[in-house]
Amino acid sequence: xxxxxxxxxxxxxxxxxxxxxxxxxxxxxxxxxxxxxxxxxxxxxxxxxxxxxxxxxxxxxxxxxxxxxxxxxxxxxxxxxxxxxxxxxxxxxxxxxxxxxxxxxxxxxxxxxxxxxxxxxxxxxxxxxxxxxxxxxxxxxxxxxxxxxxxxxxxxxxxxxxxxxxxxxxxxxxxxxxxxxxxxxxxxxxxxxxxxxxxxxxxxxxxxxxxxxxxxxxxxxxxxxxxxxxxxxxxxxxxxxxxxxxxxxxxxxxxxxxxxxxxxxxxxxxxxxxxxxxxxxxxxxxxxxxxxxxxxxxxxxxxxxxxxxxxxxxxxxxxxxxxxxxxxxxxxxxxxxxxxxxxxxxxxxxxxxxxxxxxxxxxxxxxxxxxxxxxxxxxxxxxxxxxxxxxxxxxxxxxxxxxxxxxxxxxxxxxxxxxxxxxxxxxxxxxxxxxxxxxxxxxxxxxxxxxxxxxx
Amino acid sequence: xxxxxxxxxxxxxxxxxxxxxxxxxxxxxxxxxxxxxxxxxxxxxxxxxxxxxxxxxxxxxxxxxxxxxxxxxxxxxxxxxxxxxxxxxxxxxxxxxxxxxxxxxxxxxxxxxxxxxxxxxxxxxxxxxxxxxxxxxxxxxxxxxxxxxxxxxxxxxxxxxxxxxxxxxxxxxxxxxxxxxxxxxxxxxxxxxxxxxxxxxxxxxxxxxxxxxxxxxxxxxxxxxxxxxxxxxxxxxxxxxxxxxxxxxxxxxxxxxxxxxxxxxxxxxxxxxxxxxxxxxxxxxxxxxxxxxxxxxxxxxxxxxxxxxxxxxxxxxxxxxxxxxxxxxxxxxxxxxxxxxxxxxxxxxxxxxxxxxxxxxxxxxxxxxxxxxxxxxxxxxxxxxxxxxxxxxxxxxxxxxxxxxxxxxxxxxxxxxxxxxxxxxxxxxxxxxxxxxxxxxxxxxxxxxxxxxxxxxxxxxxxxxxxxxxxxxxxxxxxxxx
Numbered sequence: 001x002x003x004x005x006x007x008x009x010x011x012x013x014x015x016x017x018x019x020x021x022x023x024x025x026x027x028x029x030x031x032x033x034x035x036x037x038x039x040x041x042x043x044x045x046x047x048x049x050x051x052x053x054x055x056x057x058x059x060x061x062x063x064x065x066x067x068x069x070x071x072x073x074x075x076x077x078x079x080x081x082x083x084x085x086x087x088x089x090x091x092x093x094x095x096x097x098x099x100x101x102x103x104x105x106x107x108x109x110x111x112x113x114x115x116x117x118x119x120x121x122x123x124x125x126x127x128x129x130x131x132x133x134x135x136x137x138x139x140x141x142x143x144x145x146x147x148x149x150x151x152x153x154x155x156x157x158x159x160x161x162x163x164x165x166x167x168x169x170x171x172x173x174x175x176x177x178x179x180x181x182x183x184x185x186x187x188x189x190x191x192x193x194x195x196x197x198x199x200x201x202x203x204x205x206x207x208x209x210x211x212x213x214x215x216x217x218x219x220x221x222x223x224x225x226x227x228x229x230x231x232x233x234x235x236x237x238x239x240x241x242x243x244x245x246x247x248x249x250x251x252x253x254x255x256x257x258x259x260x261x262x263x264x265x266x267x268x269x270x271x272x273x274x275x276x277x278x279x280x281x282x283x284x285x286x287x288x289x290x291x292x293x294x295x296x297x298x299x300x301x302x303x304x305x306x307x308x309x310x311x312x313x314x315x316x317x318x319x320x321x322x323x324x325x326x327x328x329x330x331x332x333x334x335x336x337x338x339x340x341x342x343x344x345x346x347x348x349x350x351x352x353x354x355x356x357x358x359x360x361x362x363x364x365x366x367x368x369x370x371x372x373x374x375x376x377x378x379x380x381x382x383x384x385x386x387x388x389x390x391x392x393x394x395x396x397x398x399x400x401x402x403x404x405x406x407x408x409x410x411x412x413x414x415x416x417x418x419x420x421x422x423x424x425x426x427x428x429x430x431x432x433x434x435x436x437x438x439x440x441x442x443x444x445x446x447x448x449x450x451x452x453x454x455x456x
Numbered sequence: 457x458x459x460x461x462x463x464x465x466x467x468x469x470x471x472x473x474x475x476x477x478x479x480x481x482x483x484x485x486x487x488x489x490x491x492x493x494x495x496x497x498x499x500x501x502x503x504x505x506x507x508x509x510x511x512x513x514x515x516x517x518x519x520x521x522x523x524x525x526x527x528x529x530x531x532x533x534x535x536x537x538x539x540x541x542x543x544x545x546x547x548x549x550x551x552x553x554x555x556x557x558x559x560x561x562x563x564x565x566x567x568x569x570x571x572x573x574x575x576x577x578x579x580x581x582x583x584x585x586x587x588x589x590x591x592x593x594x595x596x597x598x599x600x601x602x603x604x605x606x607x608x609x610x611x612x613x614x615x616x617x618x619x620x621x622x623x624x625x626x627x628x629x630x631x632x633x634x635x636x637x638x639x640x641x642x643x644x645x646x647x648x649x650x651x652x653x654x655x656x657x658x659x660x661x662x663x664x665x666x667x668x669x670x671x672x673x674x675x676x677x678x679x680x681x682x683x684x685x686x687x688x689x690x691x692x693x694x695x696x697x698x699x700x701x702x703x704x705x706x707x708x709x710x711x712x713x714x715x716x717x718x719x720x721x722x723x724x725x726x727x728x729x730x731x732x733x734x735x736x737x738x739x740x741x742x743x744x745x746x747x748x749x750x751x752x753x754x755x756x757x758x759x760x761x762x763x764x765x766x767x768x769x770x771x772x773x774x775x776x777x778x779x780x781x782x783x784x785x786x787x788x789x790x791x792x793x794x795x796x797x798x799x800x801x802x803x804x805x806x807x808x809x810x811x812x813x814x815x816x817x818x819x820x821x822x823x824x825x826x827x828x829x830x831x832x833x834x835x836x837x838x839x840x841x842x843x844x845x846x847x848x849x850x851x852x853x854x855x856x857x858x859x860x861x862x863x864x865x866x867x868x869x870x871x872x873x874x875x876x877x878x879x880x881x882x883x884x885x886x887x888x889x890x891x892x893x894x895x896x897x898x899x900x901x902x903x904x905x906x907x908x909x910x911x912x913x914x915x916x917x918x919x920x921x922x923x924x925x926x927x928x929x930x931x932x933x934x935x936x937x938x
Contacts, residue, residue: 032725043735050741090582094554094574096736108560111570115736117811118554119818119842120728121574124582126721138713234705238602241709245595250489252583253590257496260577264503268571269511272536272558277518280533284523311880343578356580363579370578 002173009177018139019185025135026189029128030196033086036127037197040081040097047098048411051076055406066404067314067395073409074100077383079376080415082367084208086197088129088359090368093121098411099380103391105324106384107275107332110377111268128193129362132212133355134248136182137219141240143178144223147171149233168444171227179220186216204365204418207425211365214429215358221436228443247355255349255356259342267335271328278327282320294319297326304396314395318388336374343370351428361425367416379414461625462633469637473603482599483644486591490649493586497546498656505662508538508557512896520891524884526871527863528789534562535859537852537896539569542839543663544672547653548589550840553581559849561856561896563863564793566800568736569849588649589834592680593827594716597687600642601708604691607634609701628928631692638688646684650677668903672837675907679837679917683830686920693927715825720818727817733810743803750795764791778873786867793864797857804853808846815842822916829920833913836906843909847901855896862893 009015055073062069079097096114124130148171151157160167190209199205226239282290287306294315295302306316350356363369394404473479515536522533539557556569574581584590608631611617620630654673663669691708698704734742751760765777768787777784822829835841866885875883907914 028725035729039735043737046735046741047737050737090579091574094572098737100737111575113556113568113570113572113575113736115568115733115739115807116554117728117733117814117842118551118845119811119815120724121554122551123720123724123818124584126725130721134717233702237705237709241598245598249584249595250586252580253586256577256580256583257586259580260573261496261500264507265576266507266511268576269507269536269538269558272560272570273511273514273518276534276536276560280529281522283529284525339576342576346578346580350580355583359579359583368579 005170005173006177009174009181015143015178015181018142019181022131022135022139022182022185023189025126025131026128026185027192029126029131030086030189030193032126033089033128033193034197036089036093036125037081037083037086040092044078044098044411047076047100051100051409051411052407055409059401059406063401065314066391066399066401067317069401070103070391070395072102074102075383075387075409076100076411077380078411078413079372079379080367080413082204082365082418083197083199084204084366085368087127087193087208088362088366088368089125089127090129090363090366091370091373092368093125095373095376101380101384101387103318103384103388104321105275105279106381107271107325107328108279110380111271128189129359132186132215132362133359136186136216137244137248140178140182140216140219140223141237141244143182144175144220144227145236145240146233147174147223147227148230149236153233175220175224175227179217182216182220183213186212202418203420207420207422208362208365211358211361211425211429214426214433215354218354218429218433218436221433221440225436225440225443228440247353251353252356252359255346255353258349259345262345263338263342265335265338267331267338271331271335274331275324275328279320279324282323287316290319290323291316293326294322297322298392301392301396304393314398318392318395336377339370339374343374354429354432357428365418365420367418372416375416376414383412383414457626457629457632461629462636465625465630465633466637466640469607469634470640473637473641479603479641483641486596486599486645487648489586489595490588490591490645491652493588493591494546494649494652494656497549497587498660501541501543501546502660504541508540511536511538516895519893520887522887522890524887526883527867527885527889528563528786530890531563531860531863534560535855535896536560537855537898539845539848540898542844542900543657543660543666543669544676544838545840546656547587547673547676548834548838548840549585549587550589550835550838551842551845552840553577553585555845559852561852561859563789563860564796566804566853566856569852588653589831589838592646592649593683593831593834596642596645596684597716597827598709598712599645600638600684600687601691601705601712603641604634604638604688605695605698605705605708606701607638607692608696609698609704613701627696631689631696632928634695635685635688635692638691639685642684642688646680650680666900668900671903672839672906675837675903676834679830679833682917682921683826686826686917686924689924689928693924715827719821719825720828720831723818723821724814727814730817731810731813733807733814739803739807743800746799746803747796750799751792760795761788761791764788780873783868783871783873786864786871790861790864790868793857793860797853801853804849811842816912819912822913823919826917826920829913829916833910833917836910836913839900839906841909843906844901847905848898851898852896859893 051074058069058072062072077099079095079099081092081097085092093116094113096112099110099112101109146153148157151160160170164170187209190212193199194201194205222243223240226236226243229236229239231239291306304315306313346356347360350360360369364371474483519533519535522530525533537559539555541552545552553573555572557571557573559569560567584594608617611620621627653676657663657669657673690711694707694711695701695704698707751758765784768780768784769775769777772780774780780787818828819832822832832841836843866889870885872882901909
């Protein structure tokens with residue numbers, strides 16, 4: 001009988017179109033991902049070249065004072081993209097993956113955004129994670145909503161009952177064939193992706209694949225559960241579509257609205273004001289307190305003093321810049337903590353919604369989530385601090401500009417290590433899939449005797 | 457066409473649907489969702505408006521309380537402008553979350569507008585946001601299709617279609633009557649939300665400063681009425697054309713998916729590919745290269761500025777810039793600011809044009825996609841579209857430019873030409889000048905400007921109505937009866 005079911009499946013035009021649609025949309029999304037990765041690579045290469053050029057030009061223009069030169073010189077730090085970001089772009093199109101900063105006040109430079117057409121951010125990317133999270137379930141719903149009801153409504157159900165002692169196993173075979181076919185498309189897409197996007201075969205990719213497979217399994221389990229209620233086709237379709245709307249549109253948006261509502265961030269505005277005043281106001285104040293505060297921050301530089309009676313010194317200038325960061329620090333920290341809280345809340349609430357959970361997990365694996373951005377910001381602070389510590393003594397002792405090998409300052413790279421939290425990632429999906437299957441089997445057992453099957 | 461028949465038919469749709477408990481439930485759920493979305497959106501808007509007001513005053517206070525200073529120091533102290541939200545933005549969030557909110561305005565430099573909601577949230581935003589606009593544009597059509605798919609198809613399947621038609625009801629009357637019934641069902645969800653929206657608009661004290669919001673709200677009402685009328689007719693039309701009610705449902709849901717999820721994303725990919733936009737680094741580099749070519753005000757041997765100096769010396773008949781009767785470095789800075797702002801604005805305009813072209817690709821799909829038409833129109837009327845943002849950016853840049861130039865003028869006039877550095881006691885001017893400089897006040901786009909930007913969406917909605925009337929008039933009678 002199973003070969004017949006298989007034949008039937010392959011002959012069904014609608015099902016084949018569904019699979020081809022998934023394959024097509026998946027391939028398009030992979031190409032979009034590839035373009036995204038290439039564009040990022042191009043930006044990095046251009047910036048690397050431009051940084052060299054710009055440093056050389058500034059050295060030519062400001063050959064006398066290293067303090068003045070470093071007012072202009074920018075150093076770039078790249079937040080390396082994982083090739084998986086081609087599959088799940090996450091926030092990578094909102095946050096820049098490369099920041100170039102001078103050694104001046106960091107708070108005024110840290111939050112700079114890239115140029116982006118907001119219409120695209122609004123409409124969203126057609127990346128693989130979108131195809132997986134939104135399109136796969138729809139096809140699964142279309143494949144499964146009338147597993148039993150189709151036979152009943154088509155009048156073939158009595159035939160099935162009369163010819164098979166266990167009608168349930170036929171239905172099971174039907175859904176398993178569909179499951180296998182959708183899974184093969186998914187695996188095929190992942191294989192194509194790993195070749196096309198040069199994905200390294202590592203734990204992150206494995207976790208990515210497993211999460212995707214479990215997500216698809218969840219939707220089959222949900223469809224199986226709905227089928228087990230043995231309602232008519234349009235009721236099944238309605239229930240499944242409502243679940244889809246709820247899980248892919250309403251729930252994530254509600255969680256998002258909740259996090260924004262619980263943790264508003266006025267700090268984002270105050271950070272701007274504090275860092276601006278922290279620096280600029282020092283022009284109008286006596287120089288000694290500024291320099292004293294600077295010495296307090298960096299005791300190792302106490303030997304360098306502002307020359308008395310002088311209007312200006314680079315020590316004082318960079319001390320003022322430092323105050324911009326120091327005075328904005330409490331707000332910057334509060335901002336960071338709020339963002340972490342937002343993140344934590346949504347990932348905890350998300351555990352209960354497979355769509356949300358999968359999106360956040362895939363973004364985390366692809367280093368395109370909020371956490372990665374926050375880590376990058378921390379790294380950027382470090383990077384900036386290292387540059388300061390390196391150049392401060394040189395500025396204060398006014399070493400000649402030529403004594404530095406400027407050409408050696410290329411882009412630096414930060415690559416976050418992906419830590420796969422297997423349990424946290426997979427367990428919620430396993431549990432919810434298991435629950436659906438368990439409930440469904442209870443339902444089937446209750447209706448399992450042929451009496452009920454016939455009656456319904 | 458007889459009005460009474462239409463009334464009868466639409467009433468019949470209404471009563472047969474509302475007899476069903478699930479219909480009442482769905483109406484209730486949708487109204488509750490809209491209530492939640494509107495009130496939450498309104499609260500957020502008020503919070504945001506209050507925050508912006510608070511920091512706006514803070515910026516002004518800090519600005520005015522700066523001590524006596526050299527004007528150019530003040531130009532670098534700069535201003536911070538915050539994006540104010542339009543009082544109607546709670547109805548349709550549009551792009552609001554992806555647009556920056558704060559920008560630091562200083563001399564010589566155009567900073568980016570930072571801190572968009574998207575940059576402060578994690579990936580969930582990308583699933584979309586729940587606003588009244590989103591529910592009405594995206595979710596309610598799905599519900600309408602569920603209600604509408606069997607309106608004619610089922611009559612046909614049950615054999616009642618023949619009876620109705622033989623009783624003298626024409627196809628036109630049947631379809632229009634059924635569509636009206638479906639439209640009334642939609643109104644049971646749309647109208648309460650519009651009333652609530654109106655109340656929230658009225659109680660917002662900031663709406664009263666912008667009397668055009670009411671006109672724009674009227675535009676929203678008309679737009680959404682047209683949208684739902686079009687969808688109702690579409691649903692009934694598909695139901696009449698389809699072989700079975702099942703096939704009608706599949707077709708309608710297929711259309712919904714294609715038009716709301718697939719097409720917008722696909723068209724944006726096409727737009728991005730056809731009109732590639734530069735990245736920030738490319739943009740900055742191009743601007744910088746052009747500025748270097750034009751002239752560097754910091755370089756004494758630069759040809760542009762040298763020529764300027766020579767002609768000034770000749771006009772005033774002096775041999776050194778120190779002998780000029782005004783502050784020369786202020787003069788140079790004014791010239792530099794002019795050049796750099798012109799260059800920046802030229803490139804910014806080119807960038808905006810690329811963005812517009814990209815968006816036009818998406819916008820043009822409105823001709824065959826009423827969802828895109830209402831989405832763009834609603835966003836524009838709610839003041840959350842790109843045109844509004846572009847206008848904000850332009851106003852901040854104009855403010856920045858005039859602030860820098862006013863301060864340059866003050867320096868040219870009031871600062872002695874002989875001071876060596878800005879720290880010199882003679883190099884400061886009184887702080888009373890600070891409060892004379894205007895505050896940044898954001899002016900929202902006018903109704904006319906908004907409609908001009910979205911004329912295409914308006915036209916496509918009108919075309920949809922005209923097209924469907926045409927369909928009703930000439931083609932509805934050619935349907936097969938059975």
